[in-house]
Amino acid sequence: MNARRNFIKKGTLAAGALGTTQAFGANIIDSKKVAKERILGHGDYQYRLIEDWAQMWNSNLPILNCHEMVMDSKGRLIMLGDHKANNVIVFDKSGKVIDSWGCSFPGGHGLTLSKEGEEDFLFIADSGWQMNNDGSYRHHNGRVTKTTVDGKILFDIGHPATIGVYEPGETFSPTETAVAPNGDIYVADGYGKDIILQYDQNGRYIRHWGGHNNTDANYNLNNAHGVTLDTRDPQNPMLIISSRGDNSYKFFSLEGKYIKTLHLPNMWVCRAVIDEQNLYAGVCWSKDREGIFDWKQPTGFVTVLEGDQVVSCPGAEAPVYKKGILQPTYQLADRPIFHGHDVCVDEDKNLYICQWNALRTAPFKLERI
Secondary structure, three states, X not given: OHHHHHHHHHHHHHHHHHHHHHHHHHOOOOHHHHHHOOEEEEOOEEEEEEOOOOOHHHOOOOOOOEEEEEEOOXXXXXXXXXXXXXXXXXXXXXXXXXXXXXXXXXXXXEEEEEEEOOEEEEEEEEOOEEEOOOOOEEEOOOEEEEEEOOOOXXXXXXXXXXXXXXXXXXXXXXXXXXXOOOOOEEEEOOOOOOEEEEEOOOOOEEEEEEOOOOOOHHHOOOOEEEEEEEOOOOOOOEEEEEEHHHOEEEEEOOOOOEEEEEEOOOOEEOOOEEEOOEEEEEEEEXXXXXXXXXXXXXXXXXXXXXXXXXXXXXXXXOOOEEOOEEOOOOEOXXXXXXXXXXXXXXXXXOEEEEEOOOOOOOOEEEEEO
16 A cells, blocks of 8 residues: 555656646746645645635535535545535535535534445434524534435434433434444434433434543543544444543443543544544644633644554644654644544545534545645
């Protein structure tokens, strides 16, 4: 894989040099375009920033927040947002809009792809929080919904008060789902009680864990924003839970037993995205160099890990380890990424970045170089 990557990289650089020479010879080089090209990331994980990848000018679809994106088995990129006029936008890999559907998920937040045999399905987590035009929020009942990839609703998982897990009136604000190999569904109540709820494939309750004030503090979760199935070790599948307020990922067994914590100082990490042996994540916020945290400020970026080691931070300075301990990572001064909310990885290892509260911008592409 590394040899192939180096070959492609050298070929790309050579072609780029030839193209530049030809352009100079013809006196037609576009200096503005060259000046605008931006490379983000570090080491073997560097990317060309393509901000206008999404060809939204060919559609009349409004965007509020781009929360998450997945790629289906046909190579289509499916994005979930929270605009009241449309929730799901489907792109091909050139950025062309090829489909859109849904306006019943005004708090559309989490999007998970599940394969059952040869068929793809989606799980949508509607957090119940909807942004108003002035940037304030209002709340409705949260829900988790299973749909086909073209938007047919198959079933809902509603408020846990209906099964006696929550008290009536307690807030349920699901932010993410994960689906196990046996079909079990895990729901992260990341904007509610910070509990992870496990259901079977038909939506029947099995167990829950997490929350606050546990006897064993390892089970405490602080903004359980994401839940991800980790099958990098097929013999020992795990769940990765974002404890975002702790700048951490917590790893659990599929039965909810605590395994370990991975601390990522200064990173308010969203859901973990697994591709081969790597972990990718959007970082929604970070502190500045004075140690100030302000959730209203665009202080995010993206992080890439090989195993438990951070190797690249597109949109931020290079990760630094001292005596094996990761030091705080700081966003680049010109803020190429406002709020990293999700990462989608294609087969060429390009990244597609969804952002929250980023001036209503569509996802952009980080093209691997």
